[in-house]
Amino acid sequence: MSIRVNGVSKSFGTFKALDNVSLDVPQGTLLALLGPSGSGKTTLLRIIAGLEWPDGGRIEEDGEDITDRHARQREVGFVFQHYALFRHMSVFENVAFGMRVRKEPAEKIKSRVDELLHLVRLDGLGGRKPSQLSGGQRQRVALARALAIRPRILLLDEPFGALDAKVRVELRQWLRRLHDEIGMTTVFVTHDQEEAFELADEVVVMNHGRVEQRGKPDEVFDKPATPFVMDFLGNVNVFHGRVENGRAFWHGVPIAYPDYPHAQPRPARVYLRPHELDIARAAPAGAAPAIESEKSLPATVLRQTRTGPITRITCQPLEGGGELNVDLPTAAARELAFLPGERVTITPRSVRVFLPDPEYVI
Amino acid sequence: MNTTSPSSIPNRRARQRTVLPGFGLSAAITSLMIVGLVVIPLAVLILRAASLGPAGFLAAAWTPRARAAYAVSLGASLTAAIISSLLGLLVAWVLVRLEFPGRRILDALVDVPLALPTAVAGLVYSTLYVEKGWLGQWLVPMGIRGAYSRLGIVLVLVFVSLPFAIRVVQPVIESLDKDTEEAARLLGASKSQTFLRVVLPGILPAVVTGFALALARALGEYGSVVFISGNMPFKTEIAPVLIVSRLEEFAYAEATAIAVVLLGMSLSMLIVVNVLQQRLVRNAQ
Amino acid sequence: MTSKPRDAATASSPLGLLLIAGAVATVGLLIVAPLASVFVDAFSNGPRAWWEALAHDPDTRHAIWLSLTVAPVAVIVNTVFGVAAAWLVARFRFPGRSLLVSLFDVPFSVSPVVAGLALVLIFGRQGLLGPTLAWLAVKVIFAWPGLVLATTFVTLPLVVRELIPVMEAIGPEEEMAAVSLGANGWQVFWRVTLPNIRWALLHGIVLANARAMGEFGAVYVVSGHIAGATDTMPLRVEKLFQEYRTPASMAVASVLAALALLTLVAKVFIERQLETESKELEAARVPGADTDPSTGGLGK
Numbered sequence A: 001m002s003i004r005v006n007g008v009s010k011s012f013g014t015f016k017a018l019d020n021v022s023l024d025v026p027q028g029t030l031l032a033l034l035g036p037s038g039s040g041k042t043t044l045l046r047i048i049a050g051l052e053w054p055d056g057g058r059i060e061e062d063g064e065d066i067t068d069r070h071a072r073q074r075e076v077g078f079v080f081q082h083y084a085l086f087r088h089m090s091v092f093e094n095v096a097f098g099m100r101v102r103k104e105p106a107e108k109i110k111s112r113v114d115e116l117l118h119l120v121r122l123d124g125l126g127g128r129k130p131s132q133l134s135g136g137q138r139q140r141v142a143l144a145r146a147l148a149i150r151p152r153i154l155l156l157d158e159p160f161g162a163l164d165a166k167v168r169v170e171l172r173q174w175l176r177r178l179h180d181e182i183g184m185t186t187v188f189v190t191h192d193q194e195e196a197f198e199l200a201d202e203v204v205v206m207n208h209g210r211v212e213q214r215g216k217p218d219e220v221f222d223k224p225a226t227p228f229v230m231d232f233l234g235n236v237n238v239f240h241g242r243v244e245n246g247r248a249f250w251h252g253v254p255i256a257y258p259d260y261p262h263a264q265p266r267p268a269r270v271y272l273r274p275h276e277l278d279i280a281r282a283a284p285a286g287a288a289p290a291i292e293s294e295k296s297l298p299a300t301v302l303r304q305t306r307t308g309p310i311t312r313i314t315c316q317p318l319e320g321g322g323e324l325n326v327d328l329p330t331a332a333a334r335e336l337a338f339l340p341g342e343r344v345t346i347t348p349r350s351v352r353v354f355l356p357d358p359e360y361v362i
Numbered sequence B: 001m002n003t004t005s006p007s008s009i010p011n012r013r014a015r016q017r018t019v020l021p022g023f024g025l026s027a028a029i030t031s032l033m034i035v036g037l038v039v040i041p042l043a044v045l046i047l048r049a050a051s052l053g054p055a056g057f058l059a060a061a062w063t064p065r066a067r068a069a070y071a072v073s074l075g076a077s078l079t080a081a082i083i084s085s086l087l088g089l090l091v092a093w094v095l096v097r098l099e100f101p102g103r104r105i106l107d108a109l110v111d112v113p114l115a116l117p118t119a120v121a122g123l124v125y126s127t128l129y130v131e132k133g134w135l136g137q138w139l140v141p142m143g144i145r146g147a148y149s150r151l152g153i154v155l156v157l158v159f160v161s162l163p164f165a166i167r168v169v170q171p172v173i174e175s176l177d178k179d180t181e182e183a184a185r186l187l188g189a190s191k192s193q194t195f196l197r198v199v200l201p202g203i204l205p206a207v208v209t210g211f212a213l214a215l216a217r218a219l220g221e222y223g224s225v226v227f228i229s230g231n232m233p234f235k236t237e238i239a240p241v242l243i244v245s246r247l248e249e250f251a252y253a254e255a256t257a258i259a260v261v262l263l264g265m266s267l268s269m270l271i272v273v274n275v276l277q278q279r280l281v282r283n284a285q
Numbered sequence C: 001m002t003s004k005p006r007d008a009a010t011a012s013s014p015l016g017l018l019l020i021a022g023a024v025a026t027v028g029l030l031i032v033a034p035l036a037s038v039f040v041d042a043f044s045n046g047p048r049a050w051w052e053a054l055a056h057d058p059d060t061r062h063a064i065w066l067s068l069t070v071a072p073v074a075v076i077v078n079t080v081f082g083v084a085a086a087w088l089v090a091r092f093r094f095p096g097r098s099l100l101v102s103l104f105d106v107p108f109s110v111s112p113v114v115a116g117l118a119l120v121l122i123f124g125r126q127g128l129l130g131p132t133l134a135w136l137a138v139k140v141i142f143a144w145p146g147l148v149l150a151t152t153f154v155t156l157p158l159v160v161r162e163l164i165p166v167m168e169a170i171g172p173e174e175e176m177a178a179v180s181l182g183a184n185g186w187q188v189f190w191r192v193t194l195p196n197i198r199w200a201l202l203h204g205i206v207l208a209n210a211r212a213m214g215e216f217g218a219v220y221v222v223s224g225h226i227a228g229a230t231d232t233m234p235l236r237v238e239k240l241f242q243e244y245r246t247p248a249s250m251a252v253a254s255v256l257a258a259l260a261l262l263t264l265v266a267k268v269f270i271e272r273q274l275e276t277e278s279k280e281l282e283a284a285r286v287p288g289a290d291t292d293p294s295t296g297g298l299g300k
Helices: A041-049 A091-100 A106-119 A135-148 A165-182 A193-199 A217-222 A227-232 A330-336 B006-015 B023-050 B053-061 B064-097 B103-109 B118-129 B136-142 B150-175 B178-186 B191-220 B239-248 B252-284 C014-042 C046-055 C058-091 C097-104 C112-123 C130-136 C144-170 C173-180 C185-214 C217-223 C233-242 C246-285
Strands: A003-012 A015-025 A030-034 A056-061 A076-079 A153-157 A185-190 A202-207 A210-215 A237-244 A247-250 A253-256 A266-272 A277-281 A297-307 A310-317 A324-329 A343-348 A352-354
Touching: A003 A041, A015 A041, A015 A056, A015 A210, A030 A041, A030 A193, A041 A076, A041 A153, A041 A185, A076 A135, A076 C173, A091 A106, A091 A135, A106 A135, A135 A153, A135 A165, A165 A193, A185 A193, A193 A217, A202 A217, A202 A227, A210 A217, A210 A227, A227 A266, A227 A352, A247 A266, A277 A324, A297 A330, A310 A330, A310 A343, A324 A330, B023 B053, B023 B252, B023 C058, B023 C097, B023 C112, B023 C144, B053 B252, B064 B103, B064 B150, B064 B191, B064 B239, B064 B252, B064 C014, B103 C014, B103 C246, B118 B136, B118 B150, B118 C014, B118 C185, B118 C233, B118 C246, B150 B191, B150 C014, B178 B191, B191 B252, B191 C112, B239 B252, B239 C112, B239 C217, B252 C112, C014 C246, C046 C058, C046 C246, C058 C097, C058 C144, C058 C185, C058 C233, C058 C246, C097 C144, C112 C144, C112 C217, C144 C185, C144 C217, C144 C246, C173 C185, C185 C233, C185 C246, C217 C233, C233 C246
Parallel strands: A030 A185, A030 A202, A076 A153, A153 A185
Antiparallel strands: A003 A015, A003 A056, A202 A210, A237 A247, A237 A266, A247 A253, A266 A352, A277 A343, A297 A310, A297 A343, A310 A324
C-alpha cells in the first residue's frame, strides 16, 4: 500500500501545525518523520491515520482518495506514543480487540493472537495485564494489537520515546528486522536522528509544519538541504562569514565557493561538522610555518571532553568569535595529548555555506 | 459515517475536531436534562417573580416577616459556615498530618452528614437538645437551649456543612510541601510563625472555598432546620421555611418572590467568595 | 489518601494531643453522638416495638415502598445523564463548554425548596403546563413523577462531577486506539470507556442514591405531604415527629441512618479501588521502567 499526502494543511487555533505538506510513501518503505516537537510530524501521522482531519489537502492510498474515510474504516495500524493499551484488558484481549469488534470467530482470534504474540516474542504472557509489563513489552503489545487487524499501513508515533536507552536500541533493530520480514509500508515519527537514520529507508525532516528535506539517510546527512536540517542533525559549528568572488570567508580563511562569483560581498553562514575538522599542534614560535597553510585557522585549546569512543576538543579561535568543537577518535586524541592553552591549527575537510536566501549548498 | 460530497466537507470538518463518536447523542441528553430540569424551571421562577412588577415584587418579598427570615437565614448560615470552616481546618489538619489510632475511622465518619438524610439529623438534634434529651438535660438548666432556638439552627447547619469545609481543605494540606515548613523552621521561625506565614497562605484559598460551599449549603438547607428551629416567625423562621408556609397557603406570588431573593442571595454570595478566592490565589503566587 | 507519611512524633506531643482531642470531639459531638442516639432511641422500647413501628403502620410501609421506587429511578436518570455529560465535556471542545460545566453545579447552590417551587410553578395546577397536564389527566405535582423530578434535580451534579475528573485524567487515547482498531461508538463505550470509569461511576451512583433516599426539602414541596400516597421515608419521619410519635419516627430514621452507614462502607471500599486505579494510571504514564533485564528487552 502506498500513501500520498497531497497539499495537507492543518491549524489548531492560530497555530499552523501543517502548511501545505506533500509526501509520497512508496509501497514497502520504512519512512521516518524527523523533526523537533511542534514541527507537525505527529499531526501528519494522525491525519494519515484518520485521527485528525486536515483543513485542506488530500490523503490517498494506492491512488484512492481516503481523506474523508473515518479512522474506523482506514485499516491503519496505529501505535500510540504511550501505547494507549486497554488498561483493564489482558494482553490477549488487547491484541484480540480489533478482531472482537469485527466479530471474528473465537478460534480464529485465538490462533491469530497466539501467532502475533509469538511474532513480538511475548509467548505465554497473554494473561497478564498491561500494568504488569515492562515498557518494552507494552510497546510490543501495542504493535501486536495494531498488526492484528491486518492493516495496510503501519504508523508509529515516537515508538521508542518512552523506553530507556538499552531497550530502545534492541527494539529498534528488532523492528527493522520485523519490517524486512513483513514488508508493510511503515511510517514512524521521531525526534531522535539516530533512530531515524538507523531504522528508516527514507527520512523526512520537518520543521514549522513544512518538509525541509526528504531523502535516504546518507543523503540527508551528507547533503543537508537547508540550514535547519544542518542545525537539527546537530553537532555542528556555526559561524557568520561572508561570500564574494567565488570564495567564502570563515575567520579570514578562504574556502572555494564557486556558486557565488559576484564581487558584491554577502553575509553567509558557515557550517562545519566537528568530525570533519583536522587539528594539529601549531609550530612553536620562530619555527618554519610549514604546517600553517592559508586554509588553517589558528586557535587555542580550551578543554577536552571524552564521550566514549569520541573525544571532543573545544577550541577558541585566536581572532575571537565563538568556540569551535573538534571531534577526534579517543585513541587519536590520546596520542596528540593536547593541553589546555596550547596553540593549534584547525583545517576543515568539508564546509557547508548557506546564504540567507536563496540557499546554496556546496 | 458516509463519504459525503466534497462540497459539504469543509463545513463538517470545522465542527469535527475528534474522531471519537457520540457528540450528538451526549449533547442531546445533556442539553435535554440541563435545559429541562435546570434552565427552564429557574427561568420560569424568575419570570414569574418579574411578572409581579417592581412594586408587587417588593410587597411580596420585603414584608417584615420575610425580612426577619432573611436575617435569620443569613445570620445562622454565616455563623455556621465560619464555625464549620474553623472546625474543618482543625479536623482536616489532624487527619492529614497526625497519626493516631482510629484515624481512618474518623476520616470515614466525616462523610456521615453527606450520607445521612437531613431529616434524620434534624430529628436527632432536636431530641438531643430538648429538656429531657441526652444533652439537653445538662444544657437547658445552664440556659443553653439547643432546640427550638437560633442556636439549634446553627448547630444543624454546622452538621450539614462540616464535610464540605473538611473535604475541600484536606487535599490541599496533603499537597503542601513539608520541606518549605522545615526550611522555615531551620531559618528560625517558631511553630506558630511557620503556621501563620508559611502554611496558612497556602491553604487559605481552600479554606475560603470550603467556606463558600458550606455557606451555600447552609443557606438552602430546609430538612434539618424545620425540626429543630420551632419555626417561629420573626424569631427562628428561616427563608426556606417561610417559602414553604406561603406555598401551603397557596400564596404562590409571595413564595416565588421570596425564593428569588433566596436564590439571589446564594448566587451573589458565591460570586463574592469566588472573587475573594481569586484574589487570594493571586496573592499567594 | 494514605500517600504521605504522617507525623507520629508530633501526635504524641502536648499540642498534637490537643489537636487530636479537638478533632475527635468535633466529630464525636457533632456527628457520632447524634448518629448513635438514632439507634439507641429507635430500639429503646425493644426490637419488637421497632419492627411494629415499621411494619404495622401502612403509611410507613407505603413510605418505604415509595422511597424504594423514587430513588432508583432518579439515580438511573442521573447515571445516564452523568455519563453522557461527562463524555461530552471530557472528550469534546465546543463553544459554551465552560458555561455548561458551571450549570452542572447549579443544583448544589439552589435551595431544594426553591427547586421544588420552580417545579410547582411549571407542573402545578396553576403552573405553566398545568392546564395541559390536567387535560391529559397526568398528575405530576403531588404525585410520583413530581417526586422523581425533584429528586433528580437535587442529585443532578453527583454522578457527572465524579466522572469528569476521572475521564480527563485517563484521556482519550485508549478510545482513539479502539476507533482505529475498528470499534464503533457503542463498542468503544462498553468495552473501553465503561470499564475504565466503573469505580468512579459507582462512587457517583452511591452518593446520588444516598442523597436521593434522604432528600427532604424539594420533595416536601412537590409532594403535598399526603400520608400513604406521596410521603417518602424522610417525609414520614417528619410527619410522625409532628404527630408526637417520636419512637416511630426514630424507627424510620434508624432505617435511613443504617442506609447511610452502608453507603459510607461502600464509599470507603470504592475509594480504595479508585486510589489503586489512579496509581496504576500514574504508573502507566511513567516511561516503562525495565527493572527486570530478563523480561525488559527482547528474549535472545
